[in-house]
Amino acid sequence: MKRVVVGLSGGVDSSVAAYLLKEQGYEVIGLFMKNWHDDSVTISNECPWLEDSNDALLVAEKLGIPFQTVDLSEEYKDRIVDYMFKEYENGRTPNPDVLCNREIKFDVFMKIALSLGADYVATGHYCRKGILEKDGKEIYQLLAGIDNNKDQSYFLCQLSQEQLSKSLFPIGELTKPQVREIASKLDLITAEKKDSQGLCFIGKVRLPEFLQQQLQPKEGIIIEIDKNDPIYSIDKPTFESLEEQLNFDSQPYHYLPTMGKIVGKHQGAHYFTIGQRKGLNVGGTKEALFIIATDIETNTIYTGQGQTHLGLFRKTLKVQPQEIHWIREDLRLNNGETMEVMARIRYRQALQKATLHQFESGLFVVFDEPQSAITEGQFVAWNSKDELVGSGVIS
Known part of the structure; x- marks a missing residue:
């Protein structure tokens, strides 16, 4: 027995x-x-x-x-x-x-x-x-x-x-x-x-x-970025390689306080996360405000109106080399290799079509469709049919 x-x-x-x-x-x-x-x-x-x-x-x-x-x-x-x-x-x-x-x-x-x-x-x-x-x-x-x-x-x-x-x-x-x-x-x-x-x-x-208990409250400002801000229509530079392009695509938008208007105050950027809607306590906007970025250095929260705001979406994310984990070690990609998978960036999300690109600098997950609220520190997991074969921390 x-x-x-x-x-x-x-x-x-x-x-x-x-x-x-x-x-x-x-x-x-x-x-x-x-x-x-x-x-x-x-x-x-x-x-x-x-x-x-x-x-x-x-x-x-x-x-x-x-x-x-x-x-x-x-x-x-x-x-x-x-x-x-x-x-x-x-x-x-x-x-x-x-x-x-x-x-x-x-x-x-x-x-x-x-x-x-x-x-x-x-x-x-x-x-x-x-x-x-x-x-x-x-x-x-x-x-x-x-x-x-x-x-x-x-x-x-x-x-x-x-x-x-x-x-x-x-x-x-x-x-x-x-x-x-x-x-x-x-x-x-x-x-x-x-x-x-x-x-x-x-x-x-x-x-x-x-x-x-450990992170002290610290007052900062909440800024609203317009959905038509020029940052969303900047022309992409030309890239020497696919790796360089994916590196660029995986970067979140970098906002400055001068890009938007102050709509409220908060008690600490470290209490908030991308995609969050509750807990901002800011009223008077036509659509609900969603957090599109937090800046810990300047203690600033950036928000946008509505769940279709461009600041919420990205197609590419990166996993650092030391954070790549394969359950199926036999399927691990070598540098330069790609794999088509179904992936998700949070529990309960429907699986999404994506392609993995493995380079020395890390693993890139490129989704067919833009994903809402790709969040640093969370896990991306990838499947082959109904088998989960690997995962990594979003960097």
Whole structure:
């Protein structure tokens, strides 16, 4: 009997994952991760970790599997929370969920599970694992979940072959309604529980308050750039090479305060992100204002009216060499090579047609259609059909 440690989060997905594994004949152990917690910034009644760990315990009892809690708050603070503060301080927008999977669930947590003699670690992610044979060697695939509406492969875009080899995703073949139905039939306490929307296991956090713990408020101005500003119709220079052109195309627009008009004030450019509409508190415009750029050096926020404002769109982005990650190492591009893929720059975005261009200076992702709010610090992930093959941090 193979032993599997399930990350029981106190939600319905991991509860059903544990049940399915037990049905398949595995020896199942439930482990709840206590991650970093700070009551001062949590929206108190939304998913405090205590309630979640109690629910996880009740599920384990109901399924008749051993259960324990591991406290990973120190590692979580080091690897996720501190990293987030640093990224925001530098004007980038990190994705804590992708990082939490890479650094905590499939690293720290996985090592604990393996030390308990586990053969595998299982989670309640909506994705699937495939196995290919190539040159006499097994290659692991990260495949999209069957439920298009819930596919979570994007959140696992930074996993390695080693991590995938030891992972199981029992609910990847099911839809969310089917998972809830199984939980209801088993009369599990989590059957009707709402999905947690918080930062991967922190619970719901008020982001500005969370950031204000380390990043001091600092008043600055909000500037509105007209959609017909000359910056959007500048003639492109001539380029010596494709690499030079892609480098140029991947640069965001550089705005100056003199290009627009002051429409309000803010408490710190590092609290805001591109594409954001809420929290600006500026009224009196015909269409809603969207953030098109933030300048940390001058503490300035640039905005434009409406979600079709040209400042929101770009077709090309760049991933620095050290940030390129291939789940499928065998498909890695050599310098000068290209690959047609389907890519996305955020969870829930429909896959978009794109071409990868690999150069020594980095990897360029060129979309067929302009993309809204390409944001530095977020992850771009690329697929071949329903398989996620690689990803990288947008630079």
